[in-house]
Amino acid sequence: MKLIFEISEEGKRCATIRKPQIKSAKLNEKYLRKTELDLPEVSEVDFSRHYTALSRRAFGVDNGFYPLGSCTMKYNPKINEEVAGLEGFTRIHPLQSEKTVQGCMEVMHTLSSYLAEITGMDAVTLQPNAGAHGEYTGLCLIAAYHAARKDFKRTKVIVPDSAHGTNPASAVMAGFEIINVPSDEEKGVDLEALKKVVGDDTAALMLTNPTTLGLFEKNIKEISKIIHKAGGLLYYDGANLNAVMGVVRPGDMGFDVVHLNLHKTFSTPHGGGGPGSGPVGCKKELAAFLPDPRVEKTDKGYKFVESKQSIGKVASFYGNFGVYVRALAYIVALGAEGIKAAAQHAVLNANYLKVNIEDLYPTEKGRHCMHEFVVSMQELKDKTGVSAMEIAKTMIDRGYHPPTMYFPLIIHEALMFEPTETETKQTLDEVIKALREIYEEAFKDPEYMKSAPHHAQIGRPDEVKAARTPVVRYQK
Numbered sequence: 001m002k003l004i005f006e007i008s009e010e011g012k013r014c015a016t017i018r019k020p021q022i023k024s025a026k027l028n029e030k031y032l033r034k035t036e037l038d039l040p041e042v043s044e045v046d047f048s049r050h051y052t053a054l055s056r057r058a059f060g061v062d063n064g065f066y067p068l069g070s071c072t073m074k075y076n077p078k079i080n081e082e083v084a085g086l087e088g089f090t091r092i093h094p095l096q097s098e099k100t101v102q103g104c105m106e107v108m109h110t111l112s113s114y115l116a117e118i119t120g121m122d123a124v125t126l127q128p129n130a131g132a133h134g135e136y137t138g139l140c141l142i143a144a145y146h147a148a149r150k151d152f153k154r155t156k157v158i159v160p161d162s163a164h165g166t167n168p169a170s171a172v173m174a175g176f177e178i179i180n181v182p183s184d185e186e187k188g189v190d191l192e193a194l195k196k197v198v199g200d201d202t203a204a205l206m207l208t209n210p211t212t213l214g215l216f217e218k219n220i221k222e223i224s225k226i227i228h229k230a231g232g233l234l235y236y237d238g239a240n241l242n243a244v245m246g247v248v249r250p251g252d253m254g255f256d257v258v259h260l261n262l263h264k265t266f267s268t269p270h271g272g273g274g275p276g277s278g279p280v281g282c283k284k285e286l287a288a289f290l291p292d293p294r295v296e297k298t299d300k301g302y303k304f305v306e307s308k309q310s311i312g313k314v315a316s317f318y319g320n321f322g323v324y325v326r327a328l329a330y331i332v333a334l335g336a337e338g339i340k341a342a343a344q345h346a347v348l349n350a351n352y353l354k355v356n357i358e359d360l361y362p363t364e365k366g367r368h369c370m371h372e373f374v375v376s377m378q379e380l381k382d383k384t385g386v387s388a389m390e391i392a393k394t395m396i397d398r399g400y401h402p403p404t405m406y407f408p409l410i411i412h413e414a415l416m417f418e419p420t421e422t423e424t425k426q427t428l429d430e431v432i433k434a435l436r437e438i439y440e441e442a443f444k445d446p447e448y449m450k451s452a453p454h455h456a457q458i459g460r461p462d463e464v465k466a467a468r469t470p471v472v473r474y475q476k
């Protein structure tokens with residue numbers, strides 16, 4: 001496909017600009033450009049076709065099944081886009097005075113209180129712009145809490161090996177040292193190993209639940225006891241709340257801090273880097289440290305308030321406001337019953353897919369999964385040479401987005417499926433059939449699979465190079 005610069009032809013126009021009615025002013029020489037502005041020149045129809053063609057080359061939830069584990073690529077109701085696009089929400093400026101944005105402040109206040117209710121926490125900040133950003137913010141709260149008590153020894157954060165990869169990274173960013181704990185045979189946190197590393201230098205333990213294996217951590221109560229007894233705090237990575245919302249609450253399980261991913265669970269389309277939102281909830285003992293400002297409800301309306309002990313701002317202005325509107329619209333539309341039903345269906349769909357392929361795609365035996373599950377293709381690779389990657393690439397040829405590959409690292413040749421609650425049984429049945437056929441194909445024609453995809457726009461790019469040295473600027 002040609003770039004828009006390559007279809008450009010001098011003199012072509014999408015629009016004509018009226019001759020200015022006002023006199024031109026002289027600008028200081030130093031503000032004038034030295035070279036011509038090199039913009040593509042195309043007709044309106046070519047412009048429209050170009051971008052429509054580009055959009056067709058992208059894969060999204062609106063074009064097909066997208067079981068990218070850990071990412072919750074569920075269908076996002078279009079009405080939430082319309083709500084977020086209402087003029088009262090889009091045609092405002094963050095520097096407007098409080099009394100002119102009371103409606104927007106009500107959105108933030110109401111959403112915070114709903115999220116506090118859903119997570120079982122006392123206070124919530126909406127500011128962080130992503131899940132990992134929420135983790136960082138939550139860990140800064142934990143650091144501030146210990147510092148305020150003059151408990152300066154607490155420099156270590158315990159991270160189980162089934163945690164999401166962002167957890168140790170965020171803890172290091174927040175200035176902590178990481179202590180790893182292994183999983184036990186049941187793929188939960190190894191309690192004996194945990195007891196050995198806990199001490200008066202423990203700042204917190206970060207738990208991803210469900211774990212990256214899609215399993216509910218069985219020993220939560222014991223973990224909670226061990227950490228709290230040692231004076232540490234408990235951090236809940238709630239990016240996968242889609243599996244448990246409306247059913248259990250991190251606050252009730254003993255957690256002190258939690259982050260959520262509104263762009264996964266609460267209806268903001270994501271991928272390609274944004275926009276996101278990773279609100280953080282905490283217990284009242286930590287509320288004074290939350291980022292400034294927070295919205296408070298008073299007799300005279302909504303007010304921005306600040307706290308002396310706050311860790312400060314973590315995002316510009318108030319975070320990604322449009323994402324809040326979508327989340328609130330989603331929560332209000334579903335209600336308490338609907339939120340719970342969404343989680344239950346997410347778990348049901350994942351288990352349905354799992355039991356119908358696990359004779360060929362082996363997974364954690366004998367356990368129900370939560371909203372996602374991980375299979376290991378090591379045996380297939382040993383027998384046929386076809387790897388998890390080749391299965392993923394073959395799925396592209398079938399019109400499906402591949403599952404997450406080679407994650408978590410504790411499973412060899414891992415594929416991680418998260419079908420989400422918004423897929424129908426018909427779709428799941430088609431996917432099951434396709435996956436079973438792909439498995440057979442690995443024995444019949446492994447070489448063909450090793451060069452898949454055969455029908456995609458791009459086959460096998462150098463992914464590292466594409467990520468590290470992307471060419472994003474047109475050069476003649």
Ligand SMILES: *Cc1c(COP(=O)(O)O)cnc(C)c1O
Binds near residue numbers: 071133164166
């Ligand atoms: C997605 C995810 C994150 C990170 O969220 P981002 O918004 O991508 O920063 C953290 N933890 C878990 C368990 C996740 O699934």
